[in-house]
Amino acid sequence: MTDRYTNREAGNILREIIFIIFYHKRLILKIAGATFLLFLALAVLLPSKYLCRAKFSVSMSQQIDPLQKDVYTDSKNQYMRMLSGQKEIILSNRVLMRAAQALYPGKTEAEYQKLVAKLGKDIEVGPPKGESFEAASDFILSFDDSDPRMAYNMVKEVSQAYLAVFEEIAKQRTEYSYDFFKQQVDSLYVTMREKADLLKAYESENALALVDILNLEGNKANAETGAKTQLNAVQTKRQALREEFVGLERTIADLEASMAGDQGPAILPDMEGSGKTITAYRYKVAQLRMQIQEMDTQFTPQYEPLRRLKQELEANIELLRNETGRYLEGRRIQAESITSMISELDLAIAQLEDSLRATAQLRSTYAFLRNDYELAKTAYAEASAKLEQARQANSLSRPDLIVTLVDPAVEPMTPYKPNRIGLAVLGLFLGIFLGLSAAFTLDFFDHSIKTPEDIERWCDVPLLGSLPHSGA
Structure with missing residues (x-):
């Protein structure tokens, strides 16, 4: 008895849902159509974005420069610091200014500063997808633009500027190391000669006594x-x-x-x-x-x-x-x-x-x-x-880090966004969902009698019969 009652109630709910859908089909179709057309317009009108990438690999060299020679026991944190440092170099004013001057010649200093500030926000430097700086020894330089040629030129120029600046920094470090030890050696030589002269003078003044001491x-x-x-x-x-x-x-x-x-x-x-x-x-x-x-x-x-x-x-x-x-x-x-x-x-x-x-x-x-x-x-x-x-x-000219351009920039042939088909499909399903939501919400707040069963539900009186609706 209970199962029959439960099945009857489930059937009533299903019939009521179907009734609501067919009763508000015009509203559902309007909302779904409008939403689909909106997303379809977005998919058609949104400009295409082309993404260009360049991949770099970082490795540590066997350093012979004593001033740059470090002893690391935690290679994981070491690589993380190194990769973070390379990111700072790429996004530095020194690198981006060179790239901006190569791509946009003839601008004023103020315009170059604005371009550098914009490039610092648009250019992305990070590890490969799904990884982090803690677990990778590679990083990717990426830039997107509506013009595929501009995206390619930007990544190419930034990559070249970065490699040039990296070599300059490495050379400056090795030159600084040599100059530092050269000054230190010169200073220590003067000190050693002064102490040698003091020792020789003391030996000359006390030669006889020192002979007896040394003999004993x-x-x-x-x-x-x-x-x-x-x-x-x-x-x-x-x-x-x-x-x-x-x-x-x-x-x-x-x-x-x-x-x-x-x-x-x-x-x-x-x-x-x-x-x-x-x-x-x-x-x-x-x-x-x-x-x-x-x-x-x-x-x-x-x-x-x-x-x-x-x-x-x-x-x-x-x-x-x-x-x-x-x-x-x-x-x-x-x-x-x-x-x-x-x-x-x-x-x-x-x-x-x-x-x-x-x-x-x-x-x-x-x-x-x-x-x-x-x-x-x-x-x-x-x-x-x-x-x-x-x-x-x-x-x-051996730096402590070796940076290798693994995948150079290549001009993209197809845009990576927007996903036009995906936007259209998303608009279709979103429109249907919004239409159904509007229909069920409207029906929940609408207490008018629409079916013969509503009389028994709301008026609590038995239904004797019904007359069909006539257009006359």
């Missing part, structure tokens, strides 16, 4: 003859003398203290020895003291032999004191001699330290001047090598 640097086996080794030896000797002087001072102090006592001077170990007078006096004094000690227990002090022994003891002690005094005087003289030697060594140490400081200063200055000269020499050699590369690049 070249033969390490003779390093012990250097001032540093001599300074170490002198300092070691001074330390030994200083220790000996301190020992002598202690000995002199002890002897002076013992000389002031009643018991006689003390006999130090280094004062004794076989055959020495002090040793003989010491033994004599010791024997006399032993004899006096034995007799003191047996006899009175007035005993003549005991008294003579005491007198002899005092005489020997005096002799021992005199001999010790001579020994003490010798040690004082020795101490003074050591003091004098230490003073001489201090003077020698000061001289050696001054010599070391002077040598270090000399070595440092010489090393600085020599290193400065070597750096200048290396910089001059590197700049000379780059100058030679720039000279070769200049002689070869």
